[in-house]
Amino acid sequence: MKKKDISAYLFLLPSLLGLVAFFYAPFLWSARFVLLDNRGAWQGLVGFADVLRNEMFQTGLKNTLLLCVLGVPLLLVLAALLAIVLFYHPRVQRQISGIVFLPYVLPLSAVLAYFAWAFDPRGPINALRDLLGLNSVLFLQSGALLFVVLILYLWRGTGFALVFLTARLSQMPREVLEAARLDGAGPVRIAWHLLLPLLRPVLVFAGILAFAQAQDLFREIYLLAGSYPPAEVYTVQHFIFNSFHSGDFGAAVGAAYLVTPLAFACYALLVLGVRHE
Amino acid sequence: MNKKNLSLVLFCAIAAILFLFPCLYVLNGSLMSGWETVLYWAEIQNVGGEGFLPLRMPPYEPNLHQYLELFFQRPEFLQTLINSFLYAGTSVLGMLITAPMAAFALAKLRFSGKRMVLLLFVFVMLLPYQVLSVGQYMAMRALDLLNSPWALILPEAFAPFAVFFLQQYMHSIPDSTLEAATIDGAGRMQTYLRVVLPLSRPALIAVAFLTAAKCWTMIEQPVLLLSTERKYPLSLFLHVMMGAQASAFFAACVIAIVPIFLLFLLFGDTLMESLALTES
Numbered sequence: 001m002k003k004k005d006i007s008a009y010l011f012l013l014p015s016l017l018g019l020v021a022f023f024y025a026p027f028l029w030s031a032r033f034v035l036l037d038n039r040g041a042w043q044g045l046v047g048f049a050d051v052l053r054n055e056m057f058q059t060g061l062k063n064t065l066l067l068c069v070l071g072v073p074l075l076l077v078l079a080a081l082l083a084i085v086l087f088y089h090p091r092v093q094r095q096i097s098g099i100v101f102l103p104y105v106l107p108l109s110a111v112l113a114y115f116a117w118a119f120d121p122r123g124p125i126n127a128l129r130d131l132l133g134l135n136s137v138l139f140l141q142s143g144a145l146l147f148v149v150l151i152l153y154l155w156r157g158t159g160f161a162l163v164f165l166t167a168r169l170s171q172m173p174r175e176v177l178e179a180a181r182l183d184g185a186g187p188v189r190i191a192w193h194l195l196l197p198l199l200r201p202v203l204v205f206a207g208i209l210a211f212a213q214a215q216d217l218f219r220e221i222y223l224l225a226g227s228y229p230p231a232e233v234y235t236v237q238h239f240i241f242n243s244f245h246s247g248d249f250g251a252a253v254g255a256a257y258l259v260t261p262l263a264f265a266c267y268a269l270l271v272l273g274v275r276h277e
Numbered sequence: 278m279n280k281k282n283l284s285l286v287l288f289c290a291i292a293a294i295l296f297l298f299p300c301l302y303v304l305n306g307s308l309m310s311g312w313e314t315v316l317y318w319a320e321i322q323n324v325g326g327e328g329f330l331p332l333r334m335p336p337y338e339p340n341l342h343q344y345l346e347l348f349f350q351r352p353e354f355l356q357t358l359i360n361s362f363l364y365a366g367t368s369v370l371g372m373l374i375t376a377p378m379a380a381f382a383l384a385k386l387r388f389s390g391k392r393m394v395l396l397l398f399v400f401v402m403l404l405p406y407q408v409l410s411v412g413q414y415m416a417m418r419a420l421d422l423l424n425s426p427w428a429l430i431l432p433e434a435f436a437p438f439a440v441f442f443l444q445q446y447m448h449s450i451p452d453s454t455l456e457a458a459t460i461d462g463a464g465r466m467q468t469y470l471r472v473v474l475p476l477s478r479p480a481l482i483a484v485a486f487l488t489a490a491k492c493w494t495m496i497e498q499p500v501l502l503l504s505t506e507r508k509y510p511l512s513l514f515l516h517v518m519m520g521a522q523a524s525a526f527f528a529a530c531v532i533a534i535v536p537i538f539l540l541f542l543l544f545g546d547t548l549m550e551s552l553a554l555t556e557s
Contacts, residue, residue, distance in 0.1 A: 007465055008388035015379035016394070018435025023401045026412030033411075085288070092289055098545055099296045105490045105537045106299070109515035110530035113306070114299040116321060117332075155295075167552035208403060215405030219496050223516060237407040244411055244501075256408040263403050 033249040034257065051254035060236040063146075064215065064259075067235070068266060071153050071214045076207055079158050080199060083165035084191045087172075097166050101159035111156070112223055116140065119148050143232035145225060152220055157213050161206040168202040169195060207270040211263070300534070302334075306527030307343055309336040314343070318522040343528030354529060356507055357514035362536075364429055364510050365492035369485045371434025377481065380443030381473050385455060386465075395444075398437040406497060414501055428502040429510070433492055439484045446480035446551060447473065479551035486544050493537050 009016075034047035051057050082100065086093045103111065119125050119139035126136040137144050172195065180190050218237030221229050227242055228234075236259050243251035306314065313336055320331065347354050382388070383395055401409075417428040450473065458468045474481070492510070499513045506517065511533050518526045 004386075005388040005390075008382045008386040008391075011378045011382035011386065011465075011469070012394060014375040015435065015440055016397075018375060018431070019397060019401065019437060022413065022416065022432045022435055023409060023437070024397075026416035027409055028412075030412035030415055089285055092285065094546070094549070096289060096292050097549070098541070099292055101545075102296055102300070102538075102541070105494065105541060107494055107512050107515055107530060107533040108496060109512070109519050109526075110303045110534060111299060113519060113526070113530065114302050117302065120321060159296075163549060164552055167549055212403065212405055215407070216497075218407060223496065237405070240407050240411065241497075244414070249411060249415075252411045256411055259408055260404065263405065263408070267403055 030249075030253045031257065033252075034254040047250045047254045048258060051251055051258060054239075054251070056234070056242075057236070057239050057251075057255055057258075059231055059234050060239040060255075061259075063232065063234055064236045065262075067146075067149070067153070067217055068211060068214045071150055071157075071217075072207060072210045072266075072270075074150075075154055075157050075161060075210045076203055078154060079161035079165055079206065080196070080203065082158065082162055083169055083199070084195055086162075086166060087169045087195065088187060093166065097159070097162050099159075101163055103156045104160045108220065108223055111152070112220075115148065115152060115224075140224060141230075143230050145221070145230055146232045148224070149217055149221055149233055153214060153217055157210055160213075161210055164202050164206050165199055168199055172198060204271055208267060211266055211270070215259075215263070302332075303527055303530045303534070305332075305334045305336065307531045308339040308341070309333065309527065310338055310340060310342055311346065311524035313337055314524045314527065315522070322522075343525040344532075346525045347528055347532065351525065353507065354511075354514065354518075354525075357509050357511045358532065360426070360508060361493060361511040361533075364426055364433075365489045367426075367430045368433035368492050369488050371430065372436065372439050372488050373481065373485060375435065376439035376484070377443055377474060377477060378469065379440045380447055380477075381469050383440070383444040384447035385450070385452070385473065395441075398440050401437045402441055410497065410501055417502055423502060424504045424508065426508060429492075429495065429498050432498075433488060433495075436488065436491075439488060442484050442487075443477065443480055447477055450476050479547045482544050483548040483551040486540055486548055489540065490537055493533075 034051075035042065035044070037043040037046075082096075086096055117123050121136050121138055125139070129136060139145060139148050176194065177190065180194060185193070215237065218235050218241065221233050221235065221238070222241070225233065227238065227245070229238070236255055240252045240255045243249075243255065306317070309317065313333065317333055379398075383391065383398075413428075413432060414423075417423050417425075422428040422431075454476070455468055455472060458472045463471065494512050495510060496513055496516065499509055503509060506514070509517070511529075515526070515529055515533060518529055523529075
């Protein structure tokens with residue numbers, strides 16, 4: 001190893017040690033729970049097969065996928081739209097993006113207390129449905145919780161993505177914009193041909209973060225409905241958490257490993273989708 | 278007022294209602310007397326009830342009883358508040374010591390295996406917490422750190438997001454600046470301490486803010502790793518209070534919002550600024 005390399009790795013050392021000690025080593029070491037049986041003998045992939053056959057795991061996987069497929073694109077579209085609208089209104093850009101970012105840092109319990117009121121059968125959302133002649137819905141006690149969770153996700157995550165997108169748009173040179181205007185391009189054309197391409201790389205990054213947040217929606221669902229929520233919002237993370245708590249480490253680790261390639265598939269899709277728009 | 282302005286005002290109003298009203302709701306709740314909160318919980322619990330769920334805005338008699346109760350009669354609340362400060366503070370400190378060094382190496386030094394190392398960080402960044410949780414629990418058990426605050430702090434202090442974020446930012450520091458320092462006889466450590474760190478100030482502030490915000494709102498980690506309520510961070514203790522339908526719940530929420538809100542007011546602009554410079 002060259003001298004140059006050694007000094008670079010010295011800079012990296014503390015971080016790498018932490019990364020190995022608290023992320024890689026635990027993750028890889030935990031594989032023994034699914035690869036070995038109770039007496040410590042090799043059992044191959046049986047553990048994974050058991051998890052795959054488990055109906056709760058299947059339900060969880062389906063719901064997690066659904067949440068990601070619905071949530072991430074919606075969030076990105078909303079954030080991009082908002083970023084573009086704010087780009088045309090620089091006077092209120094700071095204030096509005098600040099306000100929209102706020103929910104990201106609010107304590108979840110405070111947010112949930114508010115959502116409990118808003119989605120109560122006698123709350124404002126159901127009052128609105130009443131006005132439209134629709135039946136009221138028990139949002140928090142039924143499968144409609146999925147809808148509430150999605151709203152919660154968008155409400156909390158859009159601001160976070162928006163901050164990244166707004167920052168990116170602020171790099172747009174005003175001369176290019178003026179030139180496009182002089183050529184007779186309207187705001188929609190400018191947004192489509194100039195702003196969106198500029199946003200693409202950041203959309204990937206924001207998408208990754210949004211994807212991780214969608215997976216972590218377990219936290220919101222757990223606080224709203226506990227360990228065993230309605231089947232519509234039972235996620236893979238519930239399966240992992242519950243298996244773990246009942247002492248079935250093999251199932252918990254097996255599920256965790258099975259979800260990992262999924263994370264990368266979604267990441268790859270995101271990169272491809274944004275590149276080849 | 279012309280038509281364009283009107284739509285702008287309308288747009289801002291909708292945003293404000295959607296995003297600020299929940300804060301107002303919690304603030305309003307915190308000014309209720311104890312009996313009114315208890316009554317309010319009962320009204321929310323009574324799912325079969327008819328009519329519109331009252332907002333109780335403004336409260337019957339606005340007062341600060343809830344805050345007084347929290348500060349003078351609930352030592353466990355103060356304890357968890359202090360815990361949250363300690364956990365978030367220590368995590369941020371640890372992150373600030375280790376992450377910028379690694380980011381500097383990744384952004385500005387040339388060495389073999391660089392791409393590989395960067396991928397190591399990105400890989401973990403992509404994984405949701407639940408995937409890592411079982412392994413982390415086992416590791417903490419092996420290290421005898423279960424039910425210790427360090428079990429929460431250490432993974433946050435070494436979170437790969439900080440390294441990734443900082444190295445993206447450090448790419449924007451021109452190489453010529455670093456070369457000038459080298460010509461002046463500065464070693465790598467000196468270049469790092471005297472040139473790179475000061476120039477990365479906005480990004481350091483931004484990532485410190487994001488780390489603190491993450492620690493301030495964590496739930497799953499303490500559920501999994503801590504067993505004593507006295508050691509809980511405020512974020513989880515709030516949930517305990519909500520479950521017990523405590524009379525001072527709303528005031529506790531307001532107190533939990535204030536520090537992070539103040540940080541945001543102070544550093545929000547720096548956050549946006551550093552993001553604008555970060556190439557992603």
